[in-house]
Amino acid sequence: MTQPIKFYQTGTFTVGNRLLPEDLRTVQSSEARDNSLNSGHRACQGCGEALGARYVVDAAMRATGGQLIAANATGCLEVFSTPYPETSWQLPWLHSLFGNAAAVGSGIAAALKVKAQKAGQAQSTIRVIAQGGDGGTTDIGFGCLSGMFERNDDVLYICYDNEGYMNTGVQRSSATPPAARTATTQPLGPEPGAEFGKGKNVPLIAVAHEIPYVATATVADLHDLEAKVEKAMSMHGARYLQVFVPCPLGWGAASCDTIRLARLARETGLFPVFEAENGEITAVTKIRRPVPVDDYLRLQKRFAHLFGPKGHPETIARIQAMADKNIKRFGLMAEEGAA
Amino acid sequence: MTMKKPFAITLDPGSSLANKTGAWRTERPVYVDRLPPCNAECPAGEDIQGWLYHAEGGDYQAAWHHLVRENPFPAIMGRVCYHTCEGACNRGQLDAAVGINSVERFLGDEALKQGWQFDAPELETGKHVLVVGAGPSGLSAAYHLRRIGHRVTVIEAGEAPGGMMRFGIPKYRLPRDVLDAEVARIAALGVTFSYGEKVADIRASMAEVGADAAYLAIGAHIAKRAFIPAKDSAHILDAVAVLRSMEGEAPPMLGRRVVVYGGGNTAIDVARTARRLGATEAIIVYRRTRERMPAHDFELEEALEEGVKVKWLSTITGAEGGTLTIEKMVLDGEGRPQPTGEFETLDTDSLVLALGQDVDMSLLSGVPGLVAEDGVVQVDAATQMTGYPGLFAGGDMAPGTRNVTVAIGHGKRAARNIDAWLRGEVLAPKVPKPVAAFDALNPWYYSDAPKTLRPQLDIARRTSSFDEVQGGLTEATALFEARRCLSCGNCFECDNCYGVCPDNAVIKLGPGLRFEINLDYCKGCGICASECPCGAIEMVLEEG
Numbered sequence: 001m002t003q004p005i006k007f008y009q010t011g012t013f014t015v016g017n018r019l020l021p022e023d024l025r026t027v028q029s030s031e032a033r034d035n036s037l038n039s040g041h042r043a044c045q046g047c048g049e050a051l052g053a054r055y056v057v058d059a060a061m062r063a064t065g066g067q068l069i070a071a072n073a074t075g076c077l078e079v080f081s082t083p084y085p086e087t088s089w090q091l092p093w094l095h096s097l098f099g100n101a102a103a104v105g106s107g108i109a110a111a112l113k114v115k116a117q118k119a120g121q122a123q124s125t126i127r128v129i130a131q132g133g134d135g136g137t138t139d140i141g142f143g144c145l146s147g148m149f150e151r152n153d154d155v156l157y158i159c160y161d162n163e164g165y166m167n168t169g170v171q172r173s174s175a176t177p178p179a180a181r182t183a184t185t186q187p188l189g190p191e192p193g194a195e196f197g198k199g200k201n202v203p204l205i206a207v208a209h210e211i212p213y214v215a216t217a218t219v220a221d222l223h224d225l226e227a228k229v230e231k232a233m234s235m236h237g238a239r240y241l242q243v244f245v246p247c248p249l250g251w252g253a254a255s256c257d258t259i260r261l262a263r264l265a266r267e268t269g270l271f272p273v274f275e276a277e278n279g280e281i282t283a284v285t286k287i288r289r290p291v292p293v294d295d296y297l298r299l300q301k302r303f304a305h306l307f308g309p310k311g312h313p314e315t316i317a318r319i320q321a322m323a324d325k326n327i328k329r330f331g332l333m334a335e336e337g338a339a
Numbered sequence: 340m341t342m343k344k345p346f347a348i349t350l351d352p353g354s355s356l357a358n359k360t361g362a363w364r365t366e367r368p369v370y371v372d373r374l375p376p377c378n379a380e381c382p383a384g385e386d387i388q389g390w391l392y393h394a395e396g397g398d399y400q401a402a403w404h405h406l407v408r409e410n411p412f413p414a415i416m417g418r419v420c421y422h423t424c425e426g427a428c429n430r431g432q433l434d435a436a437v438g439i440n441s442v443e444r445f446l447g448d449e450a451l452k453q454g455w456q457f458d459a460p461e462l463e464t465g466k467h468v469l470v471v472g473a474g475p476s477g478l479s480a481a482y483h484l485r486r487i488g489h490r491v492t493v494i495e496a497g498e499a500p501g502g503m504m505r506f507g508i509p510k511y512r513l514p515r516d517v518l519d520a521e522v523a524r525i526a527a528l529g530v531t532f533s534y535g536e537k538v539a540d541i542r543a544s545m546a547e548v549g550a551d552a553a554y555l556a557i558g559a560h561i562a563k564r565a566f567i568p569a570k571d572s573a574h575i576l577d578a579v580a581v582l583r584s585m586e587g588e589a590p591p592m593l594g595r596r597v598v599v600y601g602g603g604n605t606a607i608d609v610a611r612t613a614r615r616l617g618a619t620e621a622i623i624v625y626r627r628t629r630e631r632m633p634a635h636d637f638e639l640e641e642a643l644e645e646g647v648k649v650k651w652l653s654t655i656t657g658a659e660g661g662t663l664t665i666e667k668m669v670l671d672g673e674g675r676p677q678p679t680g681e682f683e684t685l686d687t688d689s690l691v692l693a694l695g696q697d698v699d700m701s702l703l704s705g706v707p708g709l710v711a712e713d714g715v716v717q718v719d720a721a722t723q724m725t726g727y728p729g730l731f732a733g734g735d736m737a738p739g740t741r742n743v744t745v746a747i748g749h750g751k752r753a754a755r756n757i758d759a760w761l762r763g764e765v766l767a768p769k770v771p772k773p774v775a776a777f778d779a780l781n782p783w784y785y786s787d788a789p790k791t792l793r794p795q796l797d798i799a800r801r802t803s804s805f806d807e808v809q810g811g812l813t814e815a816t817a818l819f820e821a822r823r824c825l826s827c828g829n830c831f832e833c834d835n836c837y838g839v840c841p842d843n844a845v846i847k848l849g850p851g852l853r854f855e856i857n858l859d860y861c862k863g864c865g866i867c868a869s870e871c872p873c874g875a876i877e878m879v880l881e882e883g
Binding site: 018035041047084088257 | 350351352353354355356357358359360363395396783784785786822831832833834835837838839840841842843844847849850857859860862863864865866868869870872878
């Protein structure tokens, strides 16, 4: 009859809980959170990127005591947050070009280092993040990003991954999944949508750079996301975080399903959530309620051509095989009997 | 005041707060309180989710005070209520229903241990209500009437309060010290009790005490008989008498081998009582099958564990000396038992008939407007009032399922309507809130936590003594159990809506104050509603 008392009603999975001690609640549950990305931004209804950006930057602000500068790539995040002359950002924030956010971040970090040394300090107390979407990260900004990794510049780079160029009208990026319909991958021919066997896995490429810290996360697991930001900000050198942020507009999904889709992406195994330090994978988030990829794909019009009378069950099977491969490769399935 | 601007810049920097994105919205989130299925199910109308909310925080006294607003008997309920609430509990679809009944018992026992008392009435109305019968229904009515501020006199024919809780429910299910303590707390509110007095004429008794209204809850104590051709030597008893005599000086003489005829909870109570009195065999004879037995399955299960046997599909057609003649039955297409013409015999020392009970309606003779039908007094289902103005009735003597919780619910309903009637008003019927069904929830956010089982007395003790069979929860396990509540349909301040809004358009108002939507910026995406664990947010179309 002796059982440890946990907060079963809520605790583990909700944003906060009146019964939890303050230190176990998320940053987002606090009335004192920074709202680094303020109200009035022009992101679409239910935007996963706006949500993910506030989650990440608020957590980084908490971790650094507000001593934070952000560099931003071109993309939705930049466009919807800063239409001239308004800004939604409540921290020092710079935008330069589509492809150079990592380089701008490196430059800010270098400048801060010099200023600190001139002031007789070992390192600056001000920290730097650079952020962008998957287009500005995995395609256009990839050279700058790899350079930042390779030099081990003291920047946390955050990629908000919504699997395409959404700002310019939903074109394919190297993060677009196979079979997905975009403006440039139409659902035509025997293999409709984006092709299989293309694209790149930037988190694993970052791991291959053997930088101090690489992690993936989703907007569906706030506790995990905030812990990773906090951990990243406790370290120095090049760090990389990729956050899965569903895009209701680009994916043809209901605006209320943003978090649900992120949850399903993890629970199907399509988006493996893991952490790596110095080139080694150190932790994976296990799947809690395994689901077939069907449950995830059906909610999105970009995969609508896979269903219906003229559906493509063999394509769905290939996507399921991708998920199964991830599950095996990263060891995503919980042990039998574990909660 | 304009700043000195760089080349090609003509506007001052501004905040996006100037951009009221609320204008985009076609739907708005609205916080709602839906009716949790447990509350909807409770015959006594308890706000179960409401008192569990306090218990979750460890404030057991607040939980108890919240609970007794509807039902003054948590320690009794925690033992004898059939807790249909748990059958309705949404958590049952996740792992196992919340152990509502066991937490209720914990709160009841804690109140008795700590000596918590009811709040005294805030005012005296000067009205006087007579309650006839100190069973669960009468006591419930007396309690609620007294808390409103009415003077209450309870007249009881028996020598002690409790009705069927004392004379029907065996001690191993309800220890008498618990019963006495919960009744004493009602007496302490200032209710006057009179025992050993049988009301022969209700109108005369009302006039005698000067009552402005009366509530009748005399129960159903006359055992139904079945015609069984029997010789004088057969030892035939009825269940009501057997259970009642358990409260007297000398326990009933049942013998080593006892047959109980009937399939209700009373039959099971008698069989289990017989085992405790030393019967080596207690056999229930029932006409139908286990699936069709009116007794609750968990009670049958406990009885079987204690060695009670059941002869299914059997009727007793005769008794002679120590031998019963039994005819085998079959169920017809409509599930009714039909005789087969196959007979067998069964030896027994005594036969106890547990075939149901009738109401003694003699005290109502001559009351105009009163309607007795189907062996019970007919009442207005919304108010419990009989056809005679100011005379209300409930419990086993009125239509409805016959159990303690339903009787308590009748008492409460009657009390509130008596109060209205005394003020010359009629209570407006409450519009029921929509029930929070399982599909309104987002169960992802609840972690897995199987139900805490209550310790049970081991079998050897159960068949040799009248000690209580079911144990209680400890403080730690009760807290664990309370926290398994999903809070269906009612905000429990998990901060999800506040956290998941991409537009910071949810305002957190602080502990106990819940949240508010900032309609200046809410774009109506609906994430807050779909990620609310307990279904307390609804999306409503904007007008125009």
